[in-house]
Amino acid sequence: MRLPAASFRMSPAPGFRTIALIIASAMFMEQLDGTILATALPSMATSFDVSPLHMSVALTSYMLSLAVFIPASGAVADRYGARDVFRTAIVLFTLGSMLCGIAPNLPTLVLARLLQGIGGAMMVPVGRLVLLRSVPKHELVSAMSWLLVPALIGPVIGPPLGGLIVTWLSWRWIFYINLPIGIVGFILATRFVPDVRAAERTPFDGLGFVLSGISLSCLVFGLELASRGATSPLGSTGLVAGGLAVGALYIWHARRTRYPLLDLSLMRYQTFRLSVVGGSLTRITAGSVPFLLPLMMQLGFGMSAAHSGIVTFVSALGAMAMKATAAPLLRRFGFRSVLVWNGVLSLAFIALCAAFRPDWPLWIIYAVLLIGGFFQSLQFTAYNTVAYADVPSERFSSATSFYTTFQQLMLSLGICVAAASLHASVTFSGHTQAQIGDFSVAFLVVTIVSLFAAPICALLPRNAGAEMSGHRAR
Template identity: 45%
Template sequence: MKTIVPVVLAVALFMENMDSSIISTSLATIAADIGTSPIALKLALTSYYVALATFIPISGRMADRFGPKLVFQCAIAVFMAGSLACAMANSLPGFVAARFLQGMGGAMMTPVGRLLLVRSYSKSDLVSAMAWFSIPAMIGPLVGPPVGGAISTYADWRWIFLINLPIGVVGIFLARRVLPYIAPLQAVRFDWPGFVLSSLACSSLVFGFSIISLPVVPPLFGFALAFAGFGFGLLYIRHANGTPDPLLNLNLFNIPTLRAAIVSGAVFRVGTGALPFLLPLMLQLSFGYSAFASGLISAVSIGGAIGMKFLAKPILRRFGFKNALLITAVLCGFFTAITGFYRPDMALVILLVLLVVGGFFRSLFFTGINALAFADVSGSRSSDATALLSASQQVSIAMGVALAGGILEAGVLLSGQAVPPAGYFTMGFVVAGACTLLALLAIVRLSPSAGSEISGRH
């Protein structure tokens, strides 16, 4: 029970996280086959993230009403349907719609999977469970690009999506057999006005930040959407303050550990969200690596993420959440920034070490904040906490990509070159490192004993 439940959840989440990045190296092949351009096809990437941002806020209430085990299985089924639709798509509108359907399934998998962990494990076992659970978030975006490149090069690109079907069938079978049954809650209220406002806020922010760096769309359009997202967010705050049971319960921010986890995690993800965007481009555009080779190099940080799984619990027991997360934020900021100073005339092993060590500490931070978030949240409020945590994550990741894309776009405009000079990639890594470092500001005010029931440090 202690290992098998997060492993089953991790299989589905790995499928989701890998698929969200796997088409990045296959855009040119897919675009040529369906008769469009790679730049236009990036709308398919954006539609997936918009679907996540739209439906994540309601995921907690759906799990409460119908039971998290059933909702998780249905989410896999919807994701499979979207994958099949992607494989059958023959036009840009069809492919964009199929990716949106995939995103609807993905929007339920992560928060509902996290909810299943929280309700299935005692707080003393939550760190180990979260360690297994967080690995797909690290591995998927790294494995996706080389796998996508290999399939596009040596097979039909449609297999990128068809391979999800057998994985999904196995995931549903294991979920039915292994995941614990958690009864639905009675008298669950759906806050439909809150759903509309929160979805408009999150999707506008994610869509706006995602298209800011798209050359085919004027940047002002992206900024206008992001501004509208902030406006819808303010309207939601006003609505939530006057509603007895809002969809995203903002009163949860009164819990210090959850507030610190959400705020620090959001700031941290702005920095780490830029890495899968910056590193492959630096290796390909500045250093001349192929897409496949850059994907393989990027994937070495998997070793650090896996190594973290065995050490997260003893580290948190030894230092406690506050000290461990403060140290980790500093180290992550350093290793992220220093990676930008690597140059092709240096030994490749230097870059590999930076990526492995950086992957370890990033994964440790993710595991720590995901566990800390539920340290003082009661079981009845855990569904609202998972939805709030997941929604903030999606917005912050989109902000990270927009930040990195904006720096590189500025490099192109200011230099007059088709490719950003290497110095702008360095600047991107330094800014990303600064963002990860700023995550400590939300942690430094925590009590030294925060989350001690979970960490085991008394």
């Protein structure tokens, strides 16, 4: 969306930490909900008197909403105001959570999950848009650090928390816990989040919305089904191929439209382009670790779901430690050096997970996960910040929609790559179920794929994002 400079208006903003934590709380709620549900599916199937396999639709319906509505988030925020859209998204997500909790049957649950997905699709990119437009560039690194930590904690604590809730309460409380978070988030957003909106309205790209929705839903749905083996390889491959075909049609449309929903011209900005490409490769590993690590701890080490959750939570502690050090590290070394060398370090610690064995002392496993969580969190703080270094502020709406769309797609691809690697190793080894060695193969495969991000990040200029980091290249 190409608007004249300074063509958006906003009200005075409070401190960036307040805004970042409000948005981070909404992201935490969305990320927690996405991982906590998987633990409760067997219990929900019993309650609804259906096969556990049929419960997969509760996951895919939510992902479908995300795929369809994330691309439209920036355009909607510019038209109606980021604060109003953000608050509405919280209301939709919270209302959807309540309806999920009281759902009497599976069809009602699916409809409620679709409503939840619409709210989730708007919360994350619009929240990031508010932060970008209300925080000065020189404080954006610190703001992104505060924003990222709760989003990383959600997927880590989701599985063990889900296990505890199902064991001691009811699966319905998995959705009810979102209600107080949503209510408080709505109140705080009303009080503190600035009103950001475009001064000039542009036409909504309806055809682009339809094409991108079909393409992305086919891709995400196909990858998600392939990762769980919920359908035949031909079925999941057909969905992915169909998504790519419609995606090519969208590209043809976007090049001929003045205001495309997903603006491909943003890739002309070098920092944005390299962050999208390098970040996409890195997120393949990020999407795979929350899938592989708990499974390895339970199937390979014989841990309970709660115990494995405690082990994996250590990586979140490393992520929390990062928020105080991201700004000084980026100021000292710059975005390029951090993204290249920290990227290699973070992947090295993920690769070390392939060597985990039951006879390892737990403190060594904790140390690897703690340090790896720190480096991985620093990596995504750098990616999420430098992406907007050269993008004009009037194009932030389009940039956040574009960036978040690829982020969601690559996290799904990460699970698919991990699951495919695990399945291939089990088949090749002749095992009846996954062994520790099979998990080692999967960890190494996703690590090798993400290593290709390092030479891409090396293409960044030495002074990339200097206004944000304060780094001055020698």
